[in-house]
Amino acid sequence: MHRRTFLTTALAATALPQLTSARTAAFDATPQEVLVKSQYQPGQLLVLPRSHYLYFVTAPGKALRYGVGVGKAGLEFTGTATISVKKEWPTWRPTNEMIEREPQNYQRFIGNTEAQPGGPNNPLGARALYLFQNGRDTYFRIHGTTQPNTIGRSVSNGCIRMLNEHVIDLYNRVPIGTTVTVL
Numbered sequence: 001m002h003r004r005t006f007l008t009t010a011l012a013a014t015a016l017p018q019l020t021s022a023r024t025a026a027f028d029a030t031p032q033e034v035l036v037k038s039q040y041q042p043g044q045l046l047v048l049p050r051s052h053y054l055y056f057v058t059a060p061g062k063a064l065r066y067g068v069g070v071g072k073a074g075l076e077f078t079g080t081a082t083i084s085v086k087k088e089w090p091t092w093r094p095t096n097e098m099i100e101r102e103p104q105n106y107q108r109f110i111g112n113t114e115a116q117p118g119g120p121n122n123p124l125g126a127r128a129l130y131l132f133q134n135g136r137d138t139y140f141r142i143h144g145t146t147q148p149n150t151i152g153r154s155v156s157n158g159c160i161r162m163l164n165e166h167v168i169d170l171y172n173r174v175p176i177g178t179t180v181t182v183l
Helices: 003-015 096-101 164-173
Strands: 032-035 045-048 053-059 062-067 079-088 127-133 136-143 154-156 179-182
Touching: 053 164, 062 164, 079 136, 127 164, 136 164
Parallel strands: 045 179
Antiparallel strands: 032 062, 045 053, 053 062, 079 127, 079 179, 127 136
């Protein structure tokens, strides 16, 4: 192992929440209380895309961990944002970039302003938390999904997906103004 690789790996490991038990090979989307570094503030959300987990810090050194699906390579969100809008059963429309990348999948949206109404068949699922930076919509969301098999995978167009029952739980716990950090 090269020194640079060792140092990079060591630095990345210090940024991750510290869990109470040894790591297991199997991904588990079930919400679980875990320990995290005490530097994270209660109420803050942390997302670790590589491990496919979102952490809601509940108290100093403690968090509730949820399994998530995240953006595929090149489409993922990183950085810090604020939840500025929350919606139950949100409407959805693909972004122009999504339509340009995959016109065959979004053909019905080409040349119009149609949005899919909220409901059980809507890709955003039961709830959506809208991420903003400096007062501007990033077009990234933490939301439910109609594809539960994508949780634990990197397959979305950048949003952070959760099982509908988990996003409803999170939606009820976090207020507008919550800080979200995606490492």
